[in-house]
Amino acid sequence: MGNLIELFVATILNHNIALVYILGMCPLIAISTNVKNAKGMGIAVVLVVTLTAMINYPIYQLLKQTETTSLALLVFIITIAATVQVLEMLMDKYLPKLYNAFGIYLPLITVNCVVLAVSLFFVNRTYNFAETTVFSFGSSVGWMLAIVLVAGIREKMAKHSDVPRGLKGKGIVFVILGILALAFIGFTGLASI
């Protein structure tokens, strides 16, 4: 239990998937223009990442037994695409209110590298099922933290700061991300993964 909590803290802070491993940057840069959208995207990512990692884990064990692990990539990406599709349809049918709030972010998630990366990382690190679940949940919460932080800063910047015109838009996001990443290096050694 103790090491699960440690793993959870590590994946959010000192092994943050967005700011330390630099993953999921395209949606992070594209959707972080305001906090509301950032939160919607973040929640959708948490849902999909945790779910797909939990589905991919038993599938990978099956691949291992039949010695076809070289196909893991192909199988994972199909699982992810299918999960997202099913989730979208289910939400549309049973939770229309929720679907209207962040249903539009779901199709975008298929090409979010965080989802695939989490599935590939647990393979590389030989986690068991409980660790995989905690790892995927923690990583996606860490990603959500990053996108909400960036969106908050961008919202304030739009009002108060005079950005050089060449850096406007996406350029300045890199500077924000760089400073945030620098801050997250301060957590190094807090918990091991």
Add this chain to the structure above:
Amino acid sequence: MKWIRIKYTKTYNLLKDGLATSNPIVIAVLGICSSLAVSNKVENAIAMGLGVTFVVMASSMLISSMRSIIPAKVRMVTYMVVISTFVIMFQMFLDAYFPTIAKSLAAYVGLIITNCIVMGRAEAFAVKNPVKYSLVDGFASGMGYMFILVVVAIIREALAFGTILNMRVMPLSFTNWSVMALAPGGFFVMALFIWGIREWLKYYESEV
């Protein structure tokens, strides 16, 4: 006189678009994850750049040649399957011939699948254009990606390890900026790079 006419061919314009005017990284800001994560060493950057170029060209070619038989509804999944097949091929190739590079790239090779450049070119170009131009377009986008990646990697490796392609370039008394090898260094170098190229091309965004 012939070279002037080259300027007006479709091939030339496609190459120019990919490398400069609509460079996937600097202008469209796509494929950032992998470009930042692997650009701390020049050899990794070259391997990754070649890999992406190969995957974009091969998948553009295949998707473009199948464009009349892919049903519109399942096109995304079709792209995914095509792209991941080529990525697996590239991964196996690296594992077999360059095991050290394969080890340092680790999961990032697999993540070429979700590299938005590959998906973007398939959706925006290959599915509407003949095979010949799709190949040129894939090549241009891949090279545009690799060009930025290698330049950023040269800056980062020189400052972080004092070497380029593992050859010493900085004086021995130079203190390594270890932050350049980590995520923040990548972000800062990339931000400066984007700034420079956008000033040069006079490409500005209006929103903050």
